[in-house]
Amino acid sequence: MSTVVLLLFTGLGLGALYFLVAAGLSLIYGLMGVLNFAHGAFLTLGAFAGWEVARRAGSDDWWTFLLSLLVGAAAGAAFAAFTEFVLIRRLYQRHIEQLLITLGLSLAAVALFDGIWGTDPVFIQGPAWFKDTTEILGARVPNDRFVCIIAAVLVLLAMVFFLKNTRYGMIIRAGVENRSMVTALGIDVRKAFTLVFTIGGAAAGLGGVLASHYFGYVSPMLGGSLLIFAFIVTVIGGLGSLTGAAIAAVAVAVLQQFANFYLGGTGDFVVVLALALVLLFRPSGLLGRTS
Amino acid sequence: MTTDTDAADTNGTAAAGTDSNSTAASTTAADGGSGNPAGPRRTAAAAGSTPPAGPHPRLTRRTAAGAAAGLAGFVLLILLPLLNLSLPGVLPGPTYTPGSLQLLAMCMLMAAAALTYHLLLGVAGLLSFGHALYFGAGVYGLAIILQNLDIPLLPAMGLTLLVVIVLAHVVGSISLRVSGIPFAMVTLAFAQAGSVIVGRNPDGTTGGDEGLTLRTDNLPDFLVGVVNTRNLYWLALAVLVVVFVVVTWVESSRAGHLAAAVRENELRVRVLGLQPYLVKLLIFVVSAVLVSIIGMVFLLLQSGAVPRAISADLTITLLVMVVLGGVGSRWGAVIGGIFYTILDQRLTTLANSDAIDALPDILRIPLSEPLFILGTLFILVVLFLPGGLTGAAKRLAQRRNRRGRSTGHDGTGNDSTGPDRTGPDRTGHESTATSREILEESA
Amino acid sequence: MTAAADARPILRIEGLNAHIAGQQVVEDVTFTVPATGITALLGRNGVGKTSTIKAIIGLIDRTGTVELGGVRIEKEPTFKIIRSGVGYVPEDREVFSKLTVAENLRLAERDDAPRRQLVEELFPDLLARSAQMAGTLSGGQQQMVSLARALLNTNKILLVDEPTKGLAPKIVAEVAETLAEAAKTVPILLVEQNLHVVRQLAEGAVVLSGGRVVHTGSALKFLDDAELTQRLLGVSAEGPAGDSPARDNTARETSGKGAAL
Numbered sequence: 001m002s003t004v005v006l007l008l009f010t011g012l013g014l015g016a017l018y019f020l021v022a023a024g025l026s027l028i029y030g031l032m033g034v035l036n037f038a039h040g041a042f043l044t045l046g047a048f049a050g051w052e053v054a055r056r057a058g059s060d061d062w063w064t065f066l067l068s069l070l071v072g073a074a075a076g077a078a079f080a081a082f083t084e085f086v087l088i089r090r091l092y093q094r095h096i097e098q099l100l101i102t103l104g105l106s107l108a109a110v111a112l113f114d115g116i117w118g119t120d121p122v123f124i125q126g127p128a129w130f131k132d133t134t135e136i137l138g139a140r141v142p143n144d145r146f147v148c149i150i151a152a153v154l155v156l157l158a159m160v161f162f163l164k165n166t167r168y169g170m171i172i173r174a175g176v177e178n179r180s181m182v183t184a185l186g187i188d189v190r191k192a193f194t195l196v197f198t199i200g201g202a203a204a205g206l207g208g209v210l211a212s213h214y215f216g217y218v219s220p221m222l223g224g225s226l227l228i229f230a231f232i233v234t235v236i237g238g239l240g241s242l243t244g245a246a247i248a249a250v251a252v253a254v255l256q257q258f259a260n261f262y263l264g265g266t267g268d269f270v271v272v273l274a275l276a277l278v279l280l281f282r283p284s285g286l287l288g289r290t291s
Numbered sequence: 292m293t294t295d296t297d298a299a300d301t302n303g304t305a306a307a308g309t310d311s312n313s314t315a316a317s318t319t320a321a322d323g324g325s326g327n328p329a330g331p332r333r334t335a336a337a338a339g340s341t342p343p344a345g346p347h348p349r350l351t352r353r354t355a356a357g358a359a360a361g362l363a364g365f366v367l368l369i370l371l372p373l374l375n376l377s378l379p380g381v382l383p384g385p386t387y388t389p390g391s392l393q394l395l396a397m398c399m400l401m402a403a404a405a406l407t408y409h410l411l412l413g414v415a416g417l418l419s420f421g422h423a424l425y426f427g428a429g430v431y432g433l434a435i436i437l438q439n440l441d442i443p444l445l446p447a448m449g450l451t452l453l454v455v456i457v458l459a460h461v462v463g464s465i466s467l468r469v470s471g472i473p474f475a476m477v478t479l480a481f482a483q484a485g486s487v488i489v490g491r492n493p494d495g496t497t498g499g500d501e502g503l504t505l506r507t508d509n510l511p512d513f514l515v516g517v518v519n520t521r522n523l524y525w526l527a528l529a530v531l532v533v534v535f536v537v538v539t540w541v542e543s544s545r546a547g548h549l550a551a552a553v554r555e556n557e558l559r560v561r562v563l564g565l566q567p568y569l570v571k572l573l574i575f576v577v578s579a580v581l582v583s584i585i586g587m588v589f590l591l592l593q594s595g596a597v598p599r600a601i602s603a604d605l606t607i608t609l610l611v612m613v614v615l616g617g618v619g620s621r622w623g624a625v626i627g628g629i630f631y632t633i634l635d636q637r638l639t640t641l642a643n644s645d646a647i648d649a650l651p652d653i654l655r656i657p658l659s660e661p662l663f664i665l666g667t668l669f670i671l672v673v674l675f676l677p678g679g680l681t682g683a684a685k686r687l688a689q690r691r692n693r694r695g696r697s698t699g700h701d702g703t704g705n706d707s708t709g710p711d712r713t714g715p716d717r718t719g720h721e722s723t724a725t726s727r728e729i730l731e732e733s734a
Numbered sequence: 735m736t737a738a739a740d741a742r743p744i745l746r747i748e749g750l751n752a753h754i755a756g757q758q759v760v761e762d763v764t765f766t767v768p769a770t771g772i773t774a775l776l777g778r779n780g781v782g783k784t785s786t787i788k789a790i791i792g793l794i795d796r797t798g799t800v801e802l803g804g805v806r807i808e809k810e811p812t813f814k815i816i817r818s819g820v821g822y823v824p825e826d827r828e829v830f831s832k833l834t835v836a837e838n839l840r841l842a843e844r845d846d847a848p849r850r851q852l853v854e855e856l857f858p859d860l861l862a863r864s865a866q867m868a869g870t871l872s873g874g875q876q877q878m879v880s881l882a883r884a885l886l887n888t889n890k891i892l893l894v895d896e897p898t899k900g901l902a903p904k905i906v907a908e909v910a911e912t913l914a915e916a917a918k919t920v921p922i923l924l925v926e927q928n929l930h931v932v933r934q935l936a937e938g939a940v941v942l943s944g945g946r947v948v949h950t951g952s953a954l955k956f957l958d959d960a961e962l963t964q965r966l967l968g969v970s971a972e973g974p975a976g977d978s979p980a981r982d983n984t985a986r987e988t989s990g991k992g993a994a995l
Binding site for chain 2: 029033035087090091095096097099100101103104105106107108109110111112114115116228231232234235239265268269271272275276279280283
Binding site: 556 | 755
């Protein structure tokens with residue numbers, strides 16, 4: 001029993017990270033049709049920015065951690081906004097070229113991170129409480145899992161609130177459904193593009209800081225390895241659906257943890273198998289548009 | 292036709308009059324938006340292509356000269372290992388040295404691999420992010436079989452091929468259920484699974500991060516050792532030629548035309564009762580098989596299997612090569628492959644040079660990362676050089692041609708929508724002529 | 735509307751060409767829309783009526799001249815064209831199905847003082863359903879939402895694309911009534927297959943064939959010319975006009991290309 005609970009919480013923690021990456025990916029794809037390969041780089045930059053904060057502050061208390069979250073999110077958001085505004089916007093509606101640009105950007109960015117911070121993982125310290133465990137139903141669950149889960153839930157709630165209750169949220173929801181009609185109502189949908197990129201980048205940057213505590217280190221490859229699972233999550237959840245991304249993130253991560261433990265480390269393989277099954281029986285994903 | 296509301300009545304009658312005259316003549320009814328080429332809806336691509344100029348003596352002479360130059364170049368490539376040529380800045384040493392031959396052989400293999408990717412992207416319009424899976428299957432498949440079975444090279448290669456054919460059918464038939472960007476994601480996921488399995492090193496078969504060293508016991512002697520690099524070079528050159536011929540053949544076959552038609556307009560192909568799915572699967576499998584053969588030769592050349600050979604990075608590298616060279620062009624893929632491989636090698640050498648080390652950090656860090664420079668170059672090409680290197684060369688040649696005969700004999704006045712505007716897809720998919728042909732034929 | 739406004743057209747289109755995915759769908763189209771009343775844009779299925787409307791507001795790539803109230807707009811992006819005073823009611827309504835009725839309307843408000851009151855009076859039904867997802871509305875109700883989105887703002891012109899398509903006769907009459915009401919204050923360019931509605935509403939008519947203009951003039955005179963309507967629209971205007979959908983399937987024996995040659 002305790003193993004199951006531990007696996008469940010570890011899976012939920014990982015799912016939280018997947019969600020933080022997939023949320024932005026899914027919204028960006030849904031609204032703009034851009035598959036953003038640079039999203040992993042947003043995350044990595046956020047992680048390094050958070051690490052720099054902790055290093056320069058020279059302390060590992062809660063305030064430093066919160067500040068590193070803020071700085072990480074801001075770094076991810078700034079990088080993402082720059083990407084949209086300077087590179088993506090020039091290729092409006094050319095989805096393949098936009099994808100290629102983000103691909104080139106991710107290559108260049110990861111290489112630059114290599115150059116600045118080195119290729120080896122740098123280890124990271126959080127508040128001492130992270131290292132402790134909390135006992136739930138006999139399982140000793142590391143506390144950093146809870147931090148990830150709580151942060152992801154808060155981000156999900158904030159995003160849902162934003163989408164439901166603000167004018168820009170309304171524009172984004174409408175744009176995911178029918179972008180050209182939004183412009184045909186006299187709305188400059190490009191502002192929504194920048195906004196979605198910025199929000200997605202902030203979530204990824206936040207995810208980067210959390211991921212560095214979850215895994216205990218930062219490396220230039222951090223974003224790339226999470227990105228591939230985030231892609232799988234967005235396809236399974238249904239491209240453009242935030243709720244779908246949340247459900248799929250949790251499902252994929254929990255499945256992965258259980259398969260890794262009970263089926264001899266086959267987690268990644270099982271996840272790809274799940275993707276294949278979803279595609280065979282529901283090609284538009286769990287909550288995707290059925291067309 | 293002006294339309295002043297007052298004068299419109301007479302105007303309209305006149306128009307109607309002409310219309311009735313034509314009624315008998317044209318009974319094709321092109322108003323269904325179906326793009327009947329006889330109707331008024333011309334495709335922009337067709338309008339943009341150069342009008343058939345008829346046999347032109349200068350042109351045929353030029354073609355002959357081109358063929359001769361090509362043949363001479365090919366002979367030079369064959370003779371290269373026997374010559375003492377130096378290309379400072381491009382090759383690490385004279386052409387007969389193993390170091391240079393190794394790099395040249397790598398260029399050939401990468402150009403061939405880029406060609407197989409061209410078959411996917413340029414011909415069938417399939418943006419796959421999992422091509423490395425089949426390259427890696429060739430590399431690791433052959434390495435593992437040679438390691439564990441006591442059979443000669445050719446049967447081992449045949450066995451590997453069998454595995455790849457099955458693998459490509461399974462993955463292809465699932466991935467092709469979606470298209471466009473979801474297809475890219477799904478192929479990426481499958482390739483990642485392969486990459487993860489190799490990294491996990493199940494029962495010590497793949498060697499994990501370390502990779503596998505090629506077991507040479509059952510290999511023919513002429514393929515083993517540094518002294519035989521020139522044989523490997525010739526083998527790589529042969530692979531490139533064979534792949535080029537096969538890709539050309541597939542492209543000009545019925546399946547190739549149909550694939551191009553699917554790329555242009557899948558719905559129409561479906562309406563005509565043809566099977567886009569099977570054609571795409573065929574191209575997918577052919578491309579996978581070809582790249583796995585290249586992977587096997589890659590294993591012989593590198594005398595080892597490394598995880599990079601099955602990583603998403605490799606697929607991305609191939610994609611970058613194809614885009615740099617120009618999507619939709621076979622020579623573009625070849626040139627892109629060679630250009631990228633040499634540039635990558637040179638930039639790595641540059642990164643370790645003293646000149647770079649002496650620079651201040653803000654310049655040293657970016658310049659000492661080859662991938663940073665290549666990534667930035669790639670972005671610039673996508674932004675400013677649609678059609679890649681071959682596209683740019685073509686535009687230059689056209690500009691020179693036009694200046695040559697500034698009188699301009701084509702009265703179509705289509706210059707404004709000219710060669711670099713072939714429809715909304717700037718990735719450079721050219722002439723729709725062949726695909727249209729097949730559509731008409733089938734209709 | 736003053737006499738001066740009558741004299742000058744509100745919309746002037748000259749040499750308009752448009753492409754979709756490399757296919758030319760609008761070819762050298764030239765016509766004007768007067769500053770009052772309803773002008774019908776007619777033609778068979780697929781001759782480029784919808785494409786012409788979309789090209790005017792830049793939803794598809796186009797070249798040529800488009801002048802709204804004397805100002806060139808063909809280089810502007812769609813949202814700026816709309817903001818300069820164009821109300822667009824698209825074919826197939828295109829309401830946002832996952833947004834509520836109220837959200838659909840709020841999204842469309844671009845004036846400082848949108849005419850919510852007017853819309854509530856015109857479409858009382860929508861007020862009652864404001865919290866409902868627009869995707870769950872009937873076709874007629876969705877059309878009301880689509881019309882309301884355009885009528886919320888003050889416009890120089892309305893572009894209305896097949897507002898009665900697929901609607902029951904009673905709803906068709908309601909839509910026609912709404913358009914007639916709206917036309918008292920704003921000129922309308924109307925794409926409409928239902929010739930009964932055209933006869934009832936339109937003053938001028940522009941007829942397209944094969945992506946080109948083949949006839950312009952008075953709507954009534956055009957519809958009264960049985961031979962002309964038969965040839966250009968493939969349907970007899972004298973027949974049971976109403977809302978017969980059979981027209982969509984009538985033989986397409988002529989190509990309008992001839993008119994251009």
